[in-house]
Amino acid sequence: MIDGIETPTWDASSLPADDNVNPYAFSIALAGEWFVSKGAMIAYYGNVEFAGVSQYASRASWVAARFSSPLYASEWVVAAGQGKVIVADRGYDVNSYDLDEGNLTIKQTNLLGFQTSLELKQSIVPGFVTLIGTGKFLASSNGPVIFVEPPFRADPDALLGWADCPSPSQHYDHHWMAQSFMAGIQGMFGRESGEERQYDFTGAGTVLMQSSEQLRVDGALMKLVESQTNLLDAQSAGALGHRLVQRSQQQ
Structure with missing residues (x-):
């Protein structure tokens, strides 16, 4: 009991098996292998080994076949063994989902773990990965997650993912930007919000939204952007550097 509130005390046998411990943590009943995002594990019981995806692939070739995203390979580990692994993320809501011969694309920073029966691929949309x-x-x-059917336009920061529908196109609301002086200035410096830029979904499927626009930093995106700057000539690279300095000063 803490501050007069009775709280449960868990052990290896009483922890839930493949279910939520509370709204913010999930207990994986491990009997084999799971892919787990680095930093998501907060505790575990049993005989469990954690190894980086690249390291594990050197001794288990099936890992490379199931995890086809070189950009994010360093952000993931394989949890292998027998026991219970508890995962969480900054006090955010944590939910489990089941895919049945499905295709779901999700923001990489919000994906905490998945069974090795699923295959992960890098999405054509930066910052997202696809589970198949x-x-x-x-x-x-x-x-809480909000489920919406297309046609639908989503704020990029609030967008969590989409299932069984085509990848979105980007939509810019130039009328809104023209009517808003500050929005126009921010757009010049690369600062955007859902009011001027959205993801436009069409066709059948389901769009997943989170009830907030707060993001977790995706370090791998920096590597992707840096690799693309090699395509620029010296003048364009200089112009990009100037804009980035201006953006940094504005923020």
Whole structure:
């Protein structure tokens, strides 16, 4: 009991098996292998080994076949063994989802773990990855998840993912930007919000939204952007550097 509130005390046998411990933590009943995002594990019981995806692939070739995202390979580990692994993310809501021969694209920073029966691929949309197949995965959200059917336009910061529908196109509301002096200035310096830029979804499927626009920094995106700057000539690279300095000063 803490501050007069009775709280449960868990052990290896009483922890839930493949279920939530509370709204903010999930207990994986490990009997084999799971892919787990680095930093998501907060505790575990049993005989469990954690190894980086690249390290594990050197001794288990199936890992490379199931995890086809070189950009994010360093952000993931394989949890292998027998026991219970508890995962969480900054006090965010954590939910489990089941794919049945499905195709779901999700923001990489919100994906906490998935069964090895699923295959992960890098999405053509920066910052997102795609899960394909049948199995369970875990995702965090800043607030409850909202499920919406297309046609629909989403704020990029609040967008969590989409299932069984085409990748979105980007929509710019130039009328809104023209009517808002500050929005126009921010757009010049690369600062955007859902009011001027949205993801436009069409066709059948389901769009997943979180109830907030707060983001977690995706370090791998910096590597992607840096690799693309090699395509610029010296003049364009200088112009980009100047704009980035201006953006940094504005923020």
